[in-house]
Amino acid sequence: MSNYQTPLRDINFTLFELFKYSDHCAHLGQPSLDKELANAFLAEAAHFSEDVLAPLGPLGDQLGCRLVDGDVITPPGFKEAYQRYCDAGWPTLSRSSVYGGQGLPQSLGIVLSEILGTPNWAWGMYAGLSQGAMHTIETHGSLHQKQRYLPALISGRWTGTMCLTESQAGSDLGLLRTKATPNPDGSYKITGTKIFISSGDHDLAENIVHIVLARLPDAPAGTKGVSLFVVPKVLVGDAGELLEPNQINCSAIEHKMGIHGNATCVLNFDGATGWLLGDVNKGLNQMFTFMNLARIGSGLQGLAHAELGYQTARRYARERLQMRAPAGPKYPDKAADPIIVHPDVRRMLLTQKVLVEGIRMLCYFASLKMDLSQHTADVSERDAASDVLGVLTPIVKAFSSEAGFESANLALQCLGGHGYIREWGLEQNLRDCRIATLYEGTTGIQALDLLGRKVLGTGGKTLAILIDEVDRFCADCEGDTQLAPHLAQLATLNQQWQDLSLSIAAKALQNPDEIGAAAVDYLMYSGYVVLAYLWLRAEKVAREKVDLSPGNADFYNAKLASADFYFARILPRTLGLVQMMESGAGNLMSLSEDSF
Template sequence: MNNYRTPLRDIDFTLFELFKYEQHCGAIGHASVDRELTGAFLGEAARFAEEVLAPLGPVGDQQGCKLIDGNVVTPSGFKQAYQQYCDAGWPTLSRSTAYGGQGLPQSLGVILSEIIGTPNWAWGMYAGLSQGAMHTIEIHGTEQQKQQYLPALISGRWTGTMCLTEAHAGSDLGLLRTRAEPQPDGSYLITGTKIFISSGDHDLAENIVHIVLARLPDAPAGTKGISLFVVPKIQLKDDGSLASVNGVSCSSLEDKMGIHGNATCVLQFEGAKGCLLGEVNKGLNHMFTFMNLARIGSGLQGLAHAEFGYQQARLYARERLQMRSLSGVKNTAGPADPIIVHPDIRRMLLTQKSLVEGIRMLSYYASIKMDVSQHSTDADERQQAVDLLGLLTPIVKAFSTEAGFESANLALQCLGGHGYIRDWGLEQNLRDCRIATLYEGTTGIQALDLLGRKVLGAGGKTLAPLIDEITQLCRSCDDTEQLAAHAAQLATLSEEWQQLSMHIARQAQQNPDEIGAAAVDYLMCSGYLVVAFLWLKAQQVALRQLAQPVADPGFYRAKLAAAEFYFARILPRTMGLIKAMESGADNLMSLASADF
């Protein structure tokens, strides 16, 4: 059942009312990106998502990808949709004008990823991974490499992938064995096996550009001996045109729980010709350019599945008649009341609404900081944005996917048995969503990055700019009766957050396992706090709008109600997380491994 509609009103609110996007774009040199232009762009993207991509969502799930004679064939309609996507110029949006792009802010590309991914995440991954490949070559490539690869990637004629994982290594990239043998002409022959390669092979584009981690023969052990390479599926002639097939092939497709429409490949590199990207033995550092963008993208996957599920659950709850309200009949013309009147259904719907809209605010907040980090002319402002984005990225990735999965699960629950069958698409939505907490480093990996590297590793200094923003917002709410209680609640939690960070740092000096024991709870607590900060800002905006005549007062009243619910029923989860962290590592580590 295809009832998906792009949430354009909420996107517009988040961009232009909450984050003052026109002023932001003007400050980073994009004054032409105003509300009218952005609205036209978003409207056209929404049409493509609703009319073209949404109907292909169940098709991709049911047909899946097929490996035929060594080549991957995508589900019916995927190739035609990709051609429409390219013809409309969508791949060029946020890429450099020097190589055929439109040069618009990266944040617009993030929003485009949400719009096209929500009704059909499996299809959207083909386009999303290409953006990461382009971004990595733009940052680390030589001018020759940029001229050779970027125009075709930006136009969409070629797509890109990231090739990290190996079966024996998993997230421990220091163990990877893929070899890169230098050649007299300056190229390298890449040999090894990579697994779990999303969009690793397909029939959408004429070439696929793989960004590959490998090790030179004389490289030091561990992560310090990894280099990064560009390896095309089809080799290039000197003039950039396609030559012969390279030594890279898909040996099998993973048999997966979800996202069946995206080809997750085992790739064999057998003396495949490639070129070094960036510096020797700096490959992991360079690959973080790709991975950090992909982590923001994975966070969007949590948002996408949460939004899709919420729309279906909301529609069903309004129409499904079952039982009478305990507080009195609400539907006098029918045999029962719609289930949306029952408190437990409202609990699930409001949880979804407050998380969906909160994750959207979080994702856009991070993407705007990304813009500032790339385009601000003020070096101090640019560095502060880099630091804050580093702090936010693991939160966006892990909190958004965990909360998104919770929301997708609640959506299915709202439909009862009807959610468990295929008709409404919620069982597929839940299956597709499950991978999001695993992609680009699991929740545990992201949590260690946040607590171990971004907070404790920086001596807590990275927290300061965000805490300053939170403090300023709370102070601005002191004189507003409707906001003062929430501001006090947030200010108290912010103080506890700082104290907790210092407490874990002290405990870790005695026992390093304290970091791992606290990490996931710390990340989730951080996510709830940052989203509360954004909900308070949203409340402030909604009250300001309701103080004057507006065309849609119900929209703003719903914002206030969702914020009230979040502060009353979602944010208190942090108290349990804090208690768990304060309990220390002993209750995790005292049991002998053999006794489990």
């Protein structure tokens, strides 16, 4: 049995105390989704995660997926766990009630993804990618396509994937070669090879619905000539019945560093039958519906591996006896003190703690903006939430995955040599985590999206909405002497965030390389500032609650100590990031290519 425990107390704090989730749901027109009902969902998910999924995590890593006669076989127990997941109704949680879903907010689905994914991310990807396929068909599909595909996808009988990457076209999707040739009946013949397709084939469900980017014969060159198609593994009749297999085959499973329990496939579309999804030559814009949800998922992956590693490191540090505390024995009756008494071990554990809890706040914060962008009745509020979500999405994806990997690495470091040994699970956790900074667009791609498109591309309009939100919070906290030191740090950085954006924009007018040179540092700076905003909000709540709830005083005092650590030890990283951004592009571009 795994030692993983779902952090329900911190999840509850983040949802209901920090973000007042019951009020949020009522604002969306779902007042019945109160704290009691939501916690019932989360408690059941926690039991499933701990009892069913966690024990399968190491097994999936050791045995991996197998390709047998063209079919992918998942590790033992994965198929049975998936059936239990479907039987419990988890796939339906945040999907349209018109097609069999429960119609609950997307944010609750995000929390569910964290809970189910943390102990076994490889398994969780099968379910997570299906949510993206459903969301894309709900958003862009015709009525006929929704009726044909959504009921089976929402029930979990079928799963879904996204098929973008080709060997010559990674992040530059304008280079893709997969062809879509019109058929007389209105369908298309899809021909080409896609690589790196997570969950691309498996034995968990009876059908897989692939969302595929391809190019029509007369399409313009580049990204403007890309269209989106729905291409099922098994063809589907008008009544939703399964017909003959489509012309799709899995020719290989990629040999990967981690997430061995998830099949990352090479898929050959050999004249497969597909149907246009949405508008001709608008496929890349439409695929962002899927990709943006997947980017939030990548941020959750950073959170998952940070949490899993932190739990193991914390437990080990409390039990492992090594040397004595610098100030003298803390446990004189033992042969040595547990390593948690040592300052450097505490540095590593506290860094993990504030990153884990900070990333959780960040992911949930973005998910609430997602809810508002989709469901609030107020058009201006919906537009503002959509703009802020646009800024937050690359931060969630890249900052959370980078910080999650840092945290997972620190967890291994806490165990010393034992962390390098398989039995503790931390080397698997670190290997599994590494991909999160790469897929759905690398950190550099996300940074260019944030700085180039979302900030400079809108003239700073979208960033200004988020900066104004932080400013309003700071104004509301004026006069609170306990928050004053941290409040001053946040207010200064929030203003600097805007100033840096203007400065980079001015430099870019003279030299376009300035954007790429500053982008990653800018994204990480942005992540630290947003976390400072969320940590200060958490500190404010904890200060209000600590005296009112003596039974929870330890929890709230830990929040206060964590906030102190974040502002003292983590937030100053922004100073170095600013210096690097201000140094300009010259030190990157002056060296000749032959001198590398």
